[in-house]
Amino acid sequence: MSDGGERLGIFGGTFDPPHVGHLVTAVNVRHEMRLDRVLLVVNHQPWQKLGTREISDAEDRYAMVAAAVEGVEGLEASRIEIDRGGLSYTADTLRTLLDEDPTRELFVILGSDAAVGLPTWERADEVREMATIVVVERPGTREATPPPGWSWIQVEVPRLEVSSTDLRARVVDGRPLDYLLTPEVIETIRQRGLYGAQVTA
Helix, strand or coil, X not given: CCCCCCEEEEEEECCXXXXXXXXXXXXXXXXXXXXXXXXXXXXXXXXXXXXXXXCXXXXXXXXXXXXXXXXXXXXXXXXXXXXXXXXXXXHHHHHHHHHHCCCCEEEEEEEHHHHHCHHHCCCHHHHHHHEEEEEEECCCCCCCCCCCCCCCEEEECCCCCCCHHHHHHHHHHCCCCECCECHHHHHHHHHHCHHHCCCCC
């Protein structure tokens, strides 16, 4: 899609599980920003969430993301942080991607709540130097203001109130997951017996 180096989106997360809100965000940001690809980067050990709750095994989360994006043009599951191991830091991921191809133009995709906390990130200055920040806004919400010294591009995507916490509870309770998760993700949850219960057909 681009004439120069690859325009590459980095959309990181635990994806526990990856739901339609994640996919809608990735597809719309790719379109609005004219990105060649968007990598859904599965965190190995997300430093922001350590100790907050039990997080599913990284390989299981990667399998769900791979299932979710299979056949979706321009979206790819990435295990770059899983293969690196340890705590997952965006600065490390960006550096690896630029080392692979210095001509790349990188775009970090964030929700507005995460973007406000950018100054607290590990090696935040390196993130700012290596990538353009793209902040996802929902219709009707108040635009987030960049922290001092930061700037970002805002992209509006459809409002989908989908919660990974609720989805995990739905698996346990046997409530419907249809249209919240793709059929491929539901099947992966069923096959791997994730979230403490089998998903009924």
